[in-house]
Amino acid sequence: MMISDLQTDIEALQGNTALWNETNFEKRIEALDDLEFIIDRIEALLQLDSPPVELFPLKQCAQTIKSQLEAINVALFARLRAAIRSGRCQGVALLDLIKTYAGSGLISSQPTNSVVGYSNLDVFTNSFFFLEILPTATLKREPEMVFYQKTPTQIILELVAKANLTNQDVFYDLGSGLGHVCVLVNLLTGTTAKGIEIEPAYCSYATICASDLNLSNVVFICEDARIANYSDGTVFFLYTPFVGQILQEVLNKLQVISWDRPIRLFSYGPCTAYIAQQSWLTSTGQVNDYLYELGEFRSRPTN
Template sequence: MTKKESDIINCDFQAETAIFEIQSYLGAIEKNSSLFEEKNFDKRIEAIDFIEFQVIGQIEDLLRKTDQLILLKYRAEKVKSELEEIDINLFKTLQANIRTKGYTGKEFQNLVNEYVDFNLDYKEHQDETGYDNLDVFINGLSPLQTMPEQTKDLEPEMVFYQKTPARIVFELVEKAHIVKEDVFFDLGSGLGQVVNLVNLLTGITVKGIEFEPAFCDYARDCAAGLNLHNVTFINVDARKADYSEGTIFFMFTPFKGEMLQEVLEILRKESLLRKIKIITYGPCTAQVALQRWLDFETPYDNNMYKLVMFSSL
């Protein structure tokens, strides 16, 4: 523990002890019925003095500290909002640059590296989902900031919206050996972050398949707000989607059980026409790993929060 931390804890402890003392002094005076009998003038004078100089004095001392704390809180809030203002302006500028200058591929990666210090090797060893500064940065680049209301109820095997951590999308792009002819699909694309980010990082054609229309609209608006090219969001149940152009299919556990099996069967049929890659993250990996028509491209050690890549045989 640092000296500052132990000072704060000591200060807290002293304040609590003082409040406890004041409560017991007042309690004792209130309960002492003799003080309320007219004849006990002397005792009463002592009690009044004690209340004035000890009790009220101590309370005023505490209140002075509270005033200082309130001032400190205002100061902290002021400096926090000054720092936040810098980020608001930074993201406005970066969004405008992406929109007008069309940063994609290496240019976009360099732009991110300018502001966020991240190390993929280190992050790879994290064994649970969890968001970090890279997510805060990527969220800041989104022209829309308020999550839309869902308009449809999910069926039992459909999984609710949760964002893939941005570092996982960077890892995907680094390891998937993507070529410019590839067409990337995100099955259950949610608010579109994976799709838009893969497009920004690679410039390839990307498509999001999403059951919830409000999510699809939001994702489209984000892509349009950044003037991204070759990005499409299709509002359709993944069991009914057209995958005929796809070569890489990503799933952050959008559905499970029979629904997942049904979609995997559609993808298996696609794989008879051309070689495809399937990339998974989250609990769905265990079920995908059982498909005999798929080969592991990356090792799988039952860690569901590790990106796993498969290719069709």
């Protein structure tokens, strides 16, 4: 890339006033990616022996635009968190806002067999969590326990749309990680949401973020899902938190709950195929071959 190309790109970003419009979040994310690439490129050129002097003001200019655009997002997220905290931005209002700012991923994404890519929806909803530094796991996982990976926001929105949760429900995310699923489910539906997570560092991150948002009906319990008590649950979600014997033990616990009253299960990732084989469950969604598609099950009536 020539210096003149870099200059043209920077000027184009500088002159694009739409980026300064707060609702153009997705365009701003793209622009910030471009700026990062441009700055990296300039820095590489600055490593050359006797680099061209015009690179210094170019780098300065790119960094200034980047800081200005980042500041718009920081202010937007702070205001959004304050609105959530005060209860002014929840339910349908929040869903509309998420779609307005970051909804393009909802249209383009298709079920897939490879791990779903994250979209701007994730960048947007991650901002509800004010702790930016992600915790490091402290426990050694057993081989059947799966490492942390966040459910894509698109899938959480699909879950919310399909589950028709009411305030009679108690929603559980088994293996709740950093708490994104419970927080979003509660914000969008008002339903009590509880997470069971074995890793204390994840659980305390989730608890701090939920309490920052004033979410009194979101609870994270630091326990092994094989031991924890979730007998008050009506709707359960599992993003393949464990496999093999552990998954079967947890499914057995859920089956026992279903002897008392019907329960529903949603799943994501490789565990769906295993869950689909449980004779006490019936699939309410379309079962097809996509690994990374939301699975939907309900317990069969017991006599």
